Amino acid sequence: MKRKRPDTRFDLEAQLEELREENVAHRLWSKDPTLWKSDPSLHQSIRNRLGWLDLPGFMANALPEISKFMGSVKKAGFKDTVLLGMGGSSLCPEVLRLTFGPQRGFLRLHVLDTTDPGALAAVTTKIDLKKTLFLVSSKSGGTIEVVSLFKYFWALMENAKIKNPGEHFVAITDPGTTLEKLAKTKSFRHTFSARADVGGRFSALTFFGLVPAALMGLDVQKLLNRAARMANACGPTVSPDENPGLRLGAWLAAGKEIGRDKMTLVTSPKLGSLGLWVEQLIAESTGKNGTGILPVESEGLRNPSRYRSDRLFVYVKLKNYKQTVIEKNLKALEKAGHPVLHIELTDPYDLAGEFFRWEMATAVAGHLMGVNPFDEPNVSESKANSLKVLARFEAAQRLPETEPMLTDKGIRCWRMPAGVKSSTLSTLFKGFLSEREKGDYVAIMAYVTASPVQHAALQRFRQKLNTITGLATTLGYGPRFLHSTGQLHKGGGGNGLFIQITADDPKDLPIPGERYGFSVLKRAQALGDIQSLKDHNRRTLRFHLSTSVVKDLARLTAAIKI
Numbered sequence: 001m002k003r004k005r006p007d008t009r010f011d012l013e014a015q016l017e018e019l020r021e022e023n024v025a026h027r028l029w030s031k032d033p034t035l036w037k038s039d040p041s042l043h044q045s046i047r048n049r050l051g052w053l054d055l056p057g058f059m060a061n062a063l064p065e066i067s068k069f070m071g072s073v074k075k076a077g078f079k080d081t082v083l084l085g086m087g088g089s090s091l092c093p094e095v096l097r098l099t100f101g102p103q104r105g106f107l108r109l110h111v112l113d114t115t116d117p118g119a120l121a122a123v124t125t126k127i128d129l130k131k132t133l134f135l136v137s138s139k140s141g142g143t144i145e146v147v148s149l150f151k152y153f154w155a156l157m158e159n160a161k162i163k164n165p166g167e168h169f170v171a172i173t174d175p176g177t178t179l180e181k182l183a184k185t186k187s188f189r190h191t192f193s194a195r196a197d198v199g200g201r202f203s204a205l206t207f208f209g210l211v212p213a214a215l216m217g218l219d220v221q222k223l224l225n226r227a228a229r230m231a232n233a234c235g236p237t238v239s240p241d242e243n244p245g246l247r248l249g250a251w252l253a254a255g256k257e258i259g260r261d262k263m264t265l266v267t268s269p270k271l272g273s274l275g276l277w278v279e280q281l282i283a284e285s286t287g288k289n290g291t292g293i294l295p296v297e298s299e300g301l302r303n304p305s306r307y308r309s310d311r312l313f314v315y316v317k318l319k320n321y322k323q324t325v326i327e328k329n330l331k332a333l334e335k336a337g338h339p340v341l342h343i344e345l346t347d348p349y350d351l352a353g354e355f356f357r358w359e360m361a362t363a364v365a366g367h368l369m370g371v372n373p374f375d376e377p378n379v380s381e382s383k384a385n386s387l388k389v390l391a392r393f394e395a396a397q398r399l400p401e402t403e404p405m406l407t408d409k410g411i412r413c414w415r416m417p418a419g420v421k422s423s424t425l426s427t428l429f430k431g432f433l434s435e436r437e438k439g440d441y442v443a444i445m446a447y448v449t450a451s452p453v454q455h456a457a458l459q460r461f462r463q464k465l466n467t468i469t470g471l472a473t474t475l476g477y478g479p480r481f482l483h484s485t486g487q488l489h490k491g492g493g494g495n496g497l498f499i500q501i502t503a504d505d506p507k508d509l510p511i512p513g514e515r516y517g518f519s520v521l522k523r524a525q526a527l528g529d530i531q532s533l534k535d536h537n538r539r540t541l542r543f544h545l546s547t548s549v550v551k552d553l554a555r556l557t558a559a560i561k562i
Helices: 012-021 024-029 040-047 051-060 063-076 091-100 117-126 144-159 178-185 207-215 220-233 244-257 274-286 324-335 348-369 379-396 425-433 452-469 486-491 518-535 549-559
Strands: 080-084 108-112 132-137 169-173 190-193 262-267 294-297 311-318 340-345 406-408 411-416 441-447 472-477 496-503 539-545
Touching: 012 024, 012 244, 012 348, 024 348, 051 220, 051 348, 063 190, 063 207, 063 220, 080 144, 080 207, 091 108, 091 207, 091 274, 091 348, 108 117, 117 144, 117 518, 132 144, 132 207, 144 518, 169 178, 169 207, 178 190, 190 207, 207 220, 220 244, 220 348, 244 311, 244 348, 262 274, 274 294, 274 348, 274 486, 294 472, 311 324, 324 340, 340 348, 379 486, 379 518, 406 425, 411 425, 411 549, 425 539, 425 549, 441 452, 441 518, 452 472, 452 549, 486 518, 496 518, 496 549, 518 539, 539 549
Parallel strands: 080 108, 080 132, 132 169, 169 190, 262 294, 262 311, 311 340, 441 472, 441 496, 496 539
Antiparallel strands: 406 411, 411 539
């Protein structure tokens, strides 16, 4: 049983002692569901989510299938591959793409995990359909974003009169899904059957991560070897003190125990995208039952005096890579009493080991925090609300928007609870931010195209909020974050201030077979999510911008006051 600790010291040893006393390493590797829930009715569902423990060895047996597939792809002369996926199906490939970059002689990888028509159009213009392979990746096989993206590209292939379009499509999905049946009906080039006992956010080392890695030219055997090395280091007989996975999990729980529930991830530049994957794993696994650890990525470092006692810092760096300024700042943070954990990677292939270490740590932290890290009880709420919005759109041919409380030169604003009077953008921010409390964070939820210039504008908006409030900030793009931090937003500790940003899309793209396009789908997802937050009595502020997103963001940034 979990013991109460009366003091506020960061007590890693107490957490490690608890792991020793409860023989957690052995029980975890034995797939003992009582580590997380005592209710017998939940035990089988938890056992069905622990297959990730076996993956390094299991997937080595799948290498011949991947190798044979790669032979056929190379022979066919494909130049690009576009991955259509969301959450656990897309984040690992995105990390690998951004870390390793294009490899000579292999396919360029593009990842589409959005319903944003701007992002969709940008990828479409970069590829030659005749030389492009599409990976349709979905564990459930029915994710609305993935299904819509498939319909779009399949229609493009048909309109281009490309012979045997199925030869350009590959499915990665669980056995028995509608996607598996679709792949058979449409004569896909190949279907990779995923392990049903591995949840989406724990699936980096399955076909979902390894097939894209092979297509972009990475050494899959080397990735699995690095993962196996870490799995052995995290083995059932390794003491918690020496066990990298258990020690990281205990470290996270030790912080949470004393209110340090925000984990800031700092990395070497080449490893910067790792935060996207860690963010989903930690937020979706721990953010439930009124608790959770908030991952904070890409926020940058500040002077120690700017931080409150609610932060943990993890530094993931490449060996022999000097980052003088960052390391100087981290030393200052340690000197000021903030917990800082250092993780060093030999080279980028060690990311495969990190995937395993963080999965193990998340399972352990979940045990110590008293939550089941393998479910996501609130994820379906936003999806259900979005479907209701789409149904109303189809009935009335317009989105069910309410009247904004303030319109300022094309920027429309809504605030929950409704009825709060504001005459300017500045008074609106002032009123909203006056509701902040100790231990809060600000979440920016942007349903706009993640172009470099718009991302930079959003980061300036974020930095201003961080500077003026002193609160931790996160920036997520919709609908991607719905499969990541969205669970924490609704199921976590309720200590978030949520700012949703939508905008007019310059151009919509149709979804074949539907009466709405991608722009409407994206807006419906935003409206559905804000309704879910309202249902949980979260503090929200919502803006709808014109097509001049950067200009409008600059005005919003200037208006932030407290």
